[in-house]
Amino acid sequence: MSNNGLMVSRYVLRRSTGRKVQAPEEAPAVPPLPVLPRTGLIGGGGSGSEVTLREVELIQRSGNDVWYALIDNDINPPPDRVFRGPDGTPRFLSGSANRFILNGEGSPRDAVKASPLLRERYADDSRLLRGISVYETYNQSGHGGSGLPVVGAMDLDLSVEPLIAFLREKLRPLSPRSGDRLTPARTQLERVLREQARHAQQPVSERLQLRLTAGGSGTAGFIVLIVGAYLIRWTLAQMGVSAELIGVVLGPHAFTGLTRHIRPNYQALAYTLDYLARRGLHRTFAHGLTLDLSVPPVDQLFLFDDPTLPADGRRVTERELNNFYDRCALTAHMLFNTRAWADVMTDTADENLTSVTGAPGSVPWLHTARAAAAHLDRQGLFELAAQRVQARLLEALVARLAE
Amino acid sequence: MESQNGTRNAAAAEGSAQAEAGRLLEALGLTPDLPARLIKRKDGRPVSEIQLGPLGKAEDRPALLQQLELLLKSDVVGAGAWLPVIRQNQLDLQEQASQELRKRLVGRWGQPIRPFLAAIGAGLKQVKSEIDQESVELETRFQQSQAELERWQQDYLRQKDILSRLRTLIESLLHTLVTDSEAIQAWNRRETYGKWRDAYRAASQLLAALIELATRYEHNLELLAASARQALAQVRDDAEQLAERLAGAGPWTYQPDYPVVADLLGQGADVTLQLAQLIVQADEADAGALVRQSAELVARELRRKLDSFGVVQAIELEGRDPELARAVEGTPDALLGVGQYLADQTTEAPLWRLAPGARPRREALQITPGGAALFESDDVSTSSYPGHDDILGFCVVESHVSMNDLLTVQEADTEFRAARAAREYFVVEEVIKEWEAREQQPAAPAPPFPPVPVPLLPEDGRRAGTA
Numbered sequence: 001m002s003n004n005g006l007m008v009s010r011y012v013l014r015r016s017t018g019r020k021v022q023a024p025e026e027a028p029a030v031p032p033l034p035v036l037p038r039t040g041l042i043g044g045g046g047s048g049s050e051v052t053l054r055e056v057e058l059i060q061r062s063g064n065d066v067w068y069a070l071i072d073n074d075i076n077p078p079p080d081r082v083f084r085g086p087d088g089t090p091r092f093l094s095g096s097a098n099r100f101i102l103n104g105e106g107s108p109r110d111a112v113k114a115s116p117l118l119r120e121r122y123a124d125d126s127r128l129l130r131g132i133s134v135y136e137t138y139n140q141s142g143h144g145g146s147g148l149p150v151v152g153a154m155d156l157d158l159s160v161e162p163l164i165a166f167l168r169e170k171l172r173p174l175s176p177r178s179g180d181r182l183t184p185a186r187t188q189l190e191r192v193l194r195e196q197a198r199h200a201q202q203p204v205s206e207r208l209q210l211r212l213t214a215g216g217s218g219t220a221g222f223i224v225l226i227v228g229a230y231l232i233r234w235t236l237a238q239m240g241v242s243a244e245l246i247g248v249v250l251g252p253h254a255f256t257g258l259t260r261h262i263r264p265n266y267q268a269l270a271y272t273l274d275y276l277a278r279r280g281l282h283r284t285f286a287h288g289l290t291l292d293l294s295v296p297p298v299d300q301l302f303l304f305d306d307p308t309l310p311a312d313g314r315r316v317t318e319r320e321l322n323n324f325y326d327r328c329a330l331t332a333h334m335l336f337n338t339r340a341w342a343d344v345m346t347d348t349a350d351e352n353l354t355s356v357t358g359a360p361g362s363v364p365w366l367h368t369a370r371a372a373a374a375h376l377d378r379q380g381l382f383e384l385a386a387q388r389v390q391a392r393l394l395e396a397l398v399a400r401l402a403e
Numbered sequence: 404m405e406s407q408n409g410t411r412n413a414a415a416a417e418g419s420a421q422a423e424a425g426r427l428l429e430a431l432g433l434t435p436d437l438p439a440r441l442i443k444r445k446d447g448r449p450v451s452e453i454q455l456g457p458l459g460k461a462e463d464r465p466a467l468l469q470q471l472e473l474l475l476k477s478d479v480v481g482a483g484a485w486l487p488v489i490r491q492n493q494l495d496l497q498e499q500a501s502q503e504l505r506k507r508l509v510g511r512w513g514q515p516i517r518p519f520l521a522a523i524g525a526g527l528k529q530v531k532s533e534i535d536q537e538s539v540e541l542e543t544r545f546q547q548s549q550a551e552l553e554r555w556q557q558d559y560l561r562q563k564d565i566l567s568r569l570r571t572l573i574e575s576l577l578h579t580l581v582t583d584s585e586a587i588q589a590w591n592r593r594e595t596y597g598k599w600r601d602a603y604r605a606a607s608q609l610l611a612a613l614i615e616l617a618t619r620y621e622h623n624l625e626l627l628a629a630s631a632r633q634a635l636a637q638v639r640d641d642a643e644q645l646a647e648r649l650a651g652a653g654p655w656t657y658q659p660d661y662p663v664v665a666d667l668l669g670q671g672a673d674v675t676l677q678l679a680q681l682i683v684q685a686d687e688a689d690a691g692a693l694v695r696q697s698a699e700l701v702a703r704e705l706r707r708k709l710d711s712f713g714v715v716q717a718i719e720l721e722g723r724d725p726e727l728a729r730a731v732e733g734t735p736d737a738l739l740g741v742g743q744y745l746a747d748q749t750t751e752a753p754l755w756r757l758a759p760g761a762r763p764r765r766e767a768l769q770i771t772p773g774g775a776a777l778f779e780s781d782d783v784s785t786s787s788y789p790g791h792d793d794i795l796g797f798c799v800v801e802s803h804v805s806m807n808d809l810l811t812v813q814e815a816d817t818e819f820r821a822a823r824a825a826r827e828y829f830v831v832e833e834v835i836k837e838w839e840a841r842e843q844q845p846a847a848p849a850p851p852f853p854p855v856p857v858p859l860l861p862e863d864g865r866r867a868g869t870a
Contacts, residue, residue: 054654062791084652127835131826153830223830252811261828267812267819268828274806275834282833305811308752326654334796338770338788344800360841361807368755368804372656372748373770373796374741376714380649385665386701387642392669393701394635400516401628 031087033065036337038207040174040243041068044214044228045152045221047250047325049078049095051213054329057081057093059337069170071163071228073102073155073220088379100166102220103155109134111158115286118157128153147259149268152219156227160285163228167235174208175241208243210236211336212298213328216249216269217262225249226272229297230281234289247298248332249273253307254324257315273301277363302367304328327370334371420515424522427507428530431500433610435533438602441492441609442485450488452481452594455587474590475556479597486601493605500613508620517624524617531610538603545596551589656748657741659717667720668708713772713792742769742778745797754801761808763801770796 036059043052049070059066063086070078077095085091103111112118122129128150136148156163212229214221225247236243252266280294306324310316316324335341432440442449455470465473473480504523508516562568642662649661715738721727722737746767757763767783769776772795774787788794806812822828829835 058654062794084648121832127832128827128830149828149830226831261822263815264819264822264828267815268823268830270806270809270812271838272829272831272834275831275837279833281831283831303755303809305755306752307756307811323654330654330656331798334770334788334794334798335800338786338791338796339774340768340770340786340796340798340800343768343784343786344766344802360837362805364803364805366804366806366809367800367802369798369800370749370754371770371796371798372745373794374657374659374714374718374745375655376659376717376793377649377652377661378709378712378793380645380652381659381661381665381668381712381717382702382705382709384642384645384649384661385668385705387638387645388662388665389669389701389705390638391635391642394631394638397631398628398635401624401631 031089033060033063033085036064036066038174038209039066039337040171040208040210041066042210042212042224042232043068043070043072044212044224045072045218046074046078047215047218047255048213048221048224048248049099050325051248051250051328051332053078053081053093053095054325055213055332055337057083058329058333060091060093061086062333062337067170067174068098069166070099071102071220071224072099073152075101084377084380086379088383098170100159100163102152102163102223103158108151108154108158112154117284117286118154121157122150122154147218147261147265149219149222149265152221152223153227155220156223157286160231160289161287164231164235164289167232168239171235171239171241174210175239208236208241209246209336210243211246211248211332213248213332214250215255216251216303217255217259217265221250222265222269225269226276226297227281227283230283230291230293233293233295233297234291244300245298246300246302246336247273248302248304248328250304250324250328253305253309254316254321256310271360273297274361274363277301277365278360296365300367301365302369304331304368330373331369331371334373335369340371420518421522423507424519424526427503427523428526431503432496433500433527433530433613435530435537437530437534437606437609438537438599440496441489441602441605442598443492444488450485450598452485452598454591454594456591474586475559477553477556479594481594481598482601485598489602489605493609497609497612500609501616504613504616504620517621520617520621520624524614524621527610527614527617531607531614534603534606534610538600538607541596541600541603545593545600548589548592548596552586552593555586555589656745659714659721663724663726664717664721667724668705668712711792714795715772715777715792718795738777742795742797745795746783749797749799754799755804756810756814757804758808758810758813761804763808764803766800766802768798768800770794770798 041052041055043049049072052068052070056066056068061083077099080095081093083091083093109122112122120126124134132148132150136146210232212225212232214225216222216225229245229247233245249269252262255262277296280292281297282290282292284290306327309320309324311320428434439449444450453465453473455465455473508519559568646662650658652658718738718741722735722740727737728734746769749767767780768786769778769783770786770788771777772788772792774785774789776785777795786798788796819828827835829838
């Protein structure tokens with residue numbers, strides 16, 4: 001493709017994914033960990049995936065495992081993670097596992113033309129592409145979106161069917177019915193009444209908690225939060241799974257300087273989320289699905305940021321970014337994987353937010369949190385103490401044998 | 404002076420080791436009298452050999468015709484009686500001596516081992532030398548008796564007719580009424596020397612086995628010394644690497660000083676005795692085996708201590724470090740200090756930037772292993788992480804905030820409008836429509852600038868952990 005007949009060469013940059021950790025060739029058999037019940041994590045985009053994987057690591061280091069999935073439009077996965085398990089054995093978390101790539105083949109700008117709906121939605125003169133040059137959106141798929149949320153939107157619009165299939169398959173283990181052998185309902189009335197009875201029997205506190213973490217200033221995370229969240233809700237409803245959806249938006253100070261669209265993207269996301277909280281989403285997808293959901297995208301929305309970043313005021317460093325991801329993962333772990341959030345919820349009068357028709361910007365549904373934790377690696381302490389006592393014994397033995 | 408003292412101490416130790424070795428050998432009966440001990444039955448009476456001679460002189464003498472038969476035997480006949488006794492005594496005493504030697508080595512863990520082992524070996528060799536010498540003489544005498552008897556037997560068998568033979572036998576026996584027949588005497592001597600020969604042989608074998616045991620211990624000590632040095636280097640390296648890994652394992656806000664806590668935990672783990680027992684039982688001085696086996700010994704001791712040991716216990720234990728007491732004045736409460744540190748980490752920087760009118764609902768929680776409050780504060784509630792006594796946390800949550808309360812969004816509004824004038828940032832058509840409809844309304848007044856940060860926790864001193 002050329003722009004006005006000229007081949008435009010440019011360096012397409014992506015954020016470094018860091019050191020790739022090689023899994024051991026002959027990894028010893030690692031005992032499975034008990035899976036946290038009623039908990040699932042979804043990471044949207046690069047930053048969301050980073051934080052989600054770090055939280056999975058913390059959960060595994062605490063002796064449990066957790067269901068998780070990653071959704072991105074960048075084929076480059078987050079770095080693998082190697083860490084000590086609770087019993088001291090090395091554990092490996094692959095950045096490539098449980099991952100769905102939005103629009104994995106072909107250019108999105110070309111691919112949307114295959115659908116009349118998408119052709120119209122993303123026409124060159126459409127509102128969504130106003131002021132955005134063709135070359136900026138003409139990415140090879142699977143290479144992110146260069147900080148343009150509309151690229152993420154195109155990628156998701158092109159991937160709705162496989163994304164729903166991915167969600168349906170991945171969410172199945174979380175369904176309380178996954179072990180049921182119920183006979184299929186004979187009529188719609190029977191299906192409706194069964195669902196209502198099951199919902200009534202299932203206490204709020206025992207509902208599935210699905211957390212959706214994404215950066216607020218990029219592309220894939222952006223679209224996962226505002227459209228992907230509704231697809232998740234719809235899929236869960238289709239599967240008869242009742243869930244509390246919690247959104248976690250990262251940034252924007254923590255991403256300062258990474259692209260020139262950080263703050264405008266975040267503003268657009270903030271306004272969009274506020275709108276959706278008031279009006280819900282009414283959207284038709286290319287394969288015929290129409291979502292008409294007058295509910296917010298998520299039931300609770302958390303904003304995780306560090307207003308002190310970046311230290312130099314211009315651009316966040318790799319170290320600052322990694323430290324930020326670590327703190328977000330730690331906060332999420334301490335708030336949601338302990339009883340802290342449940343205790344906070346019982347102390348407040350707020351129930352899950354339902355659609356509120358109010359003035360723009362007035363929906364009081366935002367939270368933030370920060371946690372700090374002291375940790376003891378008991379197995380590590382045991383091993384170290386044993387080694388140091390051994391060393392003392394061997395020192396005494398060497399001295400005694402020298403006499 | 405020091406070398407003289409060292410020499411004197413070494414000499415004293417060696418003298419003491421020799422004396423103790425001598426007492427041990429004496430107590431076990433590992434002396435030149437050992438053969439006599441080996442022929443004793445359980446009741447203490449020695450096993451006696453068959454002796455021929457005139458009837459009426461001893462109640463246990465065989466009858467006349469039986470004696471005639473025995474006189475013609477080419478080899479000793481009493482071995483069936485004394486050999487089982489000797490063999491059993493040999494085995495029993497070897498086992499007893501081996502166990503006693505091990506026990507003494509273990510008991511000497513705090514004292515030099517080499518001089519003691521050397522003295523044991525030397526003592527055993529001395530006794531064996533004497534016994535071997537005596538055994539040679541016994542063998543000579545036995546052979547002489549055997550030869551003498553054989554000559555008589557050959558002369559007897561050369562006689563052709565039975566009547567002559569019978570006369571020779573009876574004469575030999577009748578001779579004993581007046582004098583001791585040479586044949587009878589030779590036969591009796593052969594039996595006696597045969598018994599003692601077997602006893603001395605058994606004694607020599609027993610001593611040889613114990614010498615080998617002592618030599619193996621000495622040899623093992625050499626190998627053990629080398630492998631112990633190697634194992635020490637390895638375990639030091641492993642400990643250093645592990646300590647580094649533990650210290651660097653994020654993203655925790657606070658971790659105990661693992662080497663300090665490890666050393667405090669290891670105090671009092673007295674596995675010296677078990678290790679001594681292990682060493683004397685080791686057949687091979689393999690460094691890897693030594694480390695593994697010593698690791699198991701130590702692990703058993705420590706596992707008992709760590710059964711109910713969590714992060715709170717680790718912090719409190721580290722707080723009792725004598726080095727800390729020297730460095731910090733007063734008697735600090737380590738747990739309170741760490742708790743306050745965690746609380747401060749959640750509030751030292753703003754969680755978000757809010758407009759002056761924002762009134763978030765704020766909740767602070769201490770997250771403890773069992774859910775019991777470790778710190779008292781009116782502003783801090785308690786939550787738990789059941790089943791996880793390895794984590795202690797503090798969390799602040801702010802809620803009930805709307806987009807209009809976010810200073811981050813308010814401040815960027817002008818920049819956003821300017822950026823959006825050049826290109827679109829929204830991706831949902833309905834949002835664009837609402838935005839553009841609002842654009843046509845008069846703009847809301849800008850918030851005051853610069854913004855005033857909202858205090859996150861009361862500054863009245865009633866912070867977590869403060870009385």
